[in-house]
Amino acid sequence: MAVHELSRADARRIAVRAQRLEGTRPAGLLDMVRHLTLLQLDPTAAIAPNADLVAWSRLGPGYSPAELNAALENRTLQELMAMIRPSEDLALFRAEMDEWRREERGWPEVIGWVRANDAFRRDILSRLGSSGPLPSREIPDTCQVPWKSTGWTNNQNVTRMLERMMLRGEVAIAGRKGKERLWDLADRVYPDDPVIPADEARRIRDERRLRALGIARARRSEALAEPAHVGEAGEAAIVEGLRGTWRVDPSLLAQPFSGRAALLSPFDRLIHDRKRTAELFGFDYQLEMYKPAAKRRWGYFALPVLYGDQLVGKLDATADRAAGVLRVGAIHQDVTFTPAMTAAVDHEVEDLARWLGLDLAPPRRS
Numbered sequence: 168m169a170v171h172e173l174s175r176a177d178a179r180r181i182a183v184r185a186q187r188l189e190g191t192r193p194a195g196l197l198d199m200v201r202h203l204t205l206l207q208l209d210p211t212a213a214i215a216p217n218a219d220l221v222a223w224s225r226l227g228p229g230y231s232p233a234e235l236n237a238a239l240e241n242r243t244l245q246e247l248m249a250m251i252r253p254s255e256d257l258a259l260f261r262a263e264m265d266e267w268r269r270e271e272r273g274w275p276e277v278i279g280w281v282r283a284n285d286a287f288r289r290d291i292l293s294r295l296g297s298s299g300p301l302p303s304r305e306i307p308d309t310c311q312v313p314w315k316s317t318g319w320t321n322n323q324n325v326t327r328m329l330e331r332m333m334l335r336g337e338v339a340i341a342g343r344k345g346k347e348r349l350w351d352l353a354d355r356v357y358p359d360d361p362v363i364p365a366d367e368a369r370r371i372r373d374e375r376r377l378r379a380l381g382i383a384r385a386r387r388s389e390a391l392a393e394p395a396h397v398g399e400a401g402e403a404a405i406v407e408g409l410r411g412t413w414r415v416d417p418s419l420l421a422q423p424f425s426g427r428a429a430l431l432s433p434f435d436r437l438i439h440d441r442k443r444t445a446e447l448f449g450f451d452y453q454l455e456m457y458k459p460a461a462k463r464r465w466g467y468f469a470l471p472v473l474y475g476d477q478l479v480g481k482l483d484a485t486a487d488r489a490a491g492v493l494r495v496g497a498i499h500q501d502v503t504f505t506p507a508m509t510a511a512v513d514h515e516v517e518d519l520a521r522w523l524g525l526d527l528a529p530p531r532r533s
Contacts, residue, residue, distance in 0.1 A: 171404040171415055178382050178406045178447050179476040180424040181415060185381025186437045187225045188473060190425035196234045197253070199225055200244060203379045204372075205393060206235075206251040207434050210346075211456065213468035214486045214493075215523065218251055220432040228522045239342060245356070246340040246348075248333065250393065257357050259372050262365035264336025264353075281331055283312040288328060292337060292352070300341035300351035303329060373400040379436065382406075382415045383443065395440040409446055426475030428511035430482055430519060438471050438478065450478040450501070465499050472498070474508050482516065486523055493520040494528045 173181075183189055186203070193199035199222065200206055206218040214220060219232045235251075238244040245254045271278040281288070287310045294306055303325045310324035320327055329350055332338045339356035341349045363371065377383055377397040382404065387396040397414050404415040431438060433454040438444045444452065452471055455463040466483030473479070483496035495516060504512065520527040 168402060170412065171402060171417075171420060172407070173382075173404050173413075173415070174407045175409075175447065176476060178404075178413070178415075180426075181381040181419045182437060182447060183381075183426065183473070183476050184419055184422065184424065185379055185416065186435075188427075188429050188437060190427045192227055193225055196222060196226065196230065196238060197243060200251065201253050203436065204252065204256065204375050205436075206244075207393070207436075207439075208246065208249045208251060209434055211468065212486075213456070214470070214484060214519070217432050217434045221435055223519075223522055224429050224431055224435070228518050230522075242356075242358075246343075248330075254358050255360065256375075258360040258363050259368040261336060261357070261362040262368055264334065265362070266365060268335040268337070277331070280312060280314060281328070284310050284324075284328065287311060287324070288332060288337075291325075291328060291332065295338060295350060295352050299355070300349040302344060302347040302349055304347075306350070370398070370400070373398040377401045377414060377416050378418075380416075381419050382413050382447070383440075385412070385414050387440075387442075393436075393439075395443065406447070424476065426473075428508070428515050429473040430512075430515050431471040431473055433468060433470070435471070437473070444478070448478045452478075452481070466496055469499070472512055474511065477502070479504070479508065480512075482512075484516070484519075486525060488525070491525055492528050493523055493525040 187193050187199060193202065206221055209217040211217070215223070216232075218235060219230075222235065223230050235244070239246065239251070242254050244251050245257060247257060247260065266272075271281060290309045291306055295301060306325050306329075308324050310328070313322050314324050314327045315321060329338055333340070336353050338350050339353040341351040341356045343349060374397075376394065377400040380397070383395060383397045385396060385398055387394070399414070401414040402417050404413045406413055438450070438452060441452065444450050450471070455465060455469065456467045460467075465481040467485065469481040469483050471478050472482055478501070480501050481499045483499065485494045485496070487494050498512065498516075517527060
């Protein structure tokens with residue numbers, strides 16, 4: 168089969184279209200998540216929680232976080248390893264969970280810790296079986312060998328074991344009470360759908376990931392929360408000026424493109440793979456909330472600014488809910504904005520403030 172030859176603009180437009188960020192918006196939340204395959208959960212809410220911000224950037228001001236809460240409550244969407252996925256897609260992970268249960272995987276110290284605490288694991292299963300769903304704080308810590316870490320997980324035995332048991336398909340997140348996860352036996356949470364064999368499930372997940380990304384590398388060494396590579400899904404392509412081959416979703420080739428302005432979460436899948444973002448968009452970006460304030464170039468939680476098929480800047484903004492204001496520190500321009508770009512970006516910032524129910528403090532441009 169011939170290798171597709173793409174310009175950099177072609178590749179960018181494929182990526183933007185695949186992420187449902189062009190002019191035509193998705194029909195609704197479920198349609199959007201089914202296409203994107205996931206919404207990443209993240210506790211940072213300097214502006215809004217990531218899942219809501221990603222949904223707003225695609226669905227527009229008509230989107231309400233109550234829609235996501237309702238979908239999680241009725242389990243049309245479900246949470247798995249800090250990702251919200253369509254419930255029907257969980258069948259694509261169950262065989263892999265069985266593999267984890269049959270043969271422990273991961274770092275040797277983690278495997279050893281789980282095996283040393285098998286009685287603790289069985290205590291959790293028993294407690295959830297009789298009293299679940301429960302928040303982790305209501306599950307007794309009967310750990311024989313405490314989990315040791317130099318980070319925040321040190322001695323977080325219940326949470327650490329629950330997350331390991333989720334990988335094994337033994338427990339699942341049944342919902343949330345406020346920000347607390349509620350845990351239950353997986354068999355009581357996951358849909359009773361036929362389990363798809365592991366190799367077939369990985370192939371399908373690669374295909375769906377490529378459909379959501381549009382264009383991606385076949386293999387990557389980086390260990391991201393969700394893989395950035397797509398195996399042999401799609402068809403081979405080369406991109407003008409870039410080394411190596413890519414995989415492209417052929418259904419997105421030679422399609423008309425109508426772009427728009429959009430403000431993106433720092434965790435948005437369009438820019439989540441920073442190396443791909445630099446290659447395709449020539450966009451320099453880092454999330455700077457872990458840097459000292461004096462060393463930040465763009466702000467604590469700067470939002471990448473998309474215009475058409477280009478990433479053109481960063482919005483430094485914070486939702487000051489106590490004061491009822493969206494504070495815009497600056498709009499950093501990677502390219503000089505035209506009057507049309509300025510108007511479109513300003514409109515998105517105003518929409519963001521309205522969606523948040525906040526007044527807008529005027530921006531500074533740089």
